[in-house]
Amino acid sequence: MNITSLPIKIEEKTWLEYTLTNDSGMSVSFLNFGGIITKMMVPDKNNQFENVVIGFRDYDNYLNNKNYFGALIGRVAGRIEGAQFSLGEKTYTLPANDGDNSLHGGPGGLHARTWEVETIETPTSVGAVLYHTSLDGDQGYPGTVKYKVSYTLTNANDFEISYEAISDQDTVLTLTNHSYFNLSGDLKDTILNHEVTMNASQFVELDHALIPTGNILPVTDTVFDFRNGRKILDGTLSGDPQNQLALDGYDHFFIFDQTKDDDQITLKDASSGRQLTVTTDQPGVVMYTSNNLDDSLQLNEARSKKYLGVCLETQSSPASVTHDGFPSIHLAAHEVYRKKTTFSFES
């Protein structure tokens, strides 16, 4: 196992790219800028190590990372309708960076911040702790928030992301990571034939602006039912209005069934034999199948294109600031926000 770091000159700044490597050769590389995961080298069924996440070939493109490739997302992952919310008697106005709405914590969200990094090595894992402080009023949100995010790679090929945050005032917050997974390896294929199994009987209906309508729908008898496994392809061909308004794919919040089993999502690619299991203590996940990704970007191994990656943004629901009955994103003053998502790879 080892941890290396590489200085990367970007305009007048110098970023650091850290690479965590375990005893079996799996590695995860990330930047101190945005906590952006730039590569994940994972073996296939023939023990061939290939990259399974989307990343830019030229790192200066991360300065304008409109697809949020690999980035930590916050203060609030997802969309806040009308770019405003109220806490008690006070209404807060956020930058409207997605039409009339606020997306992914605003233009100066966590994806675009520089984090302090401390590396950690134990007998069975290598990792790092990333620290950042966001001041009261940052991107329109109340409260000074101190963040602590841990990236840990174990010798069992588990990559764990643990999130901690504390605010000195009541605020709203739900954090995630926006990696685009593609298990075919080195972007050889799209994710359309990836099979998803997900422990979710409900999903959240969206309107034309991808804002939750307030309706929570059953997945039964729809292409949103992944409980017994389903190819992502189904959602691109279904003609279901909910797939169509997401540009013929998925971009929806799925609410996990509350069971004892924390293995909430499995992603399988038959061609490579790779399997990713996601376990989390978050109440749900936005599964986004890169329906919005055009062919304008040069990535590590290929040009970008639609359906080249699938995001599994485990999180709570920003719709909770507008509608009752949704998993809350409220964080009380001095309450510790503590969440963990583990990405376990097998082949």
Ligand code: G6D
């Ligand atoms: C699109 O609607 C999607 C979001 O879910 C995604 O995070 C973003 O592209 C990168 O706006």
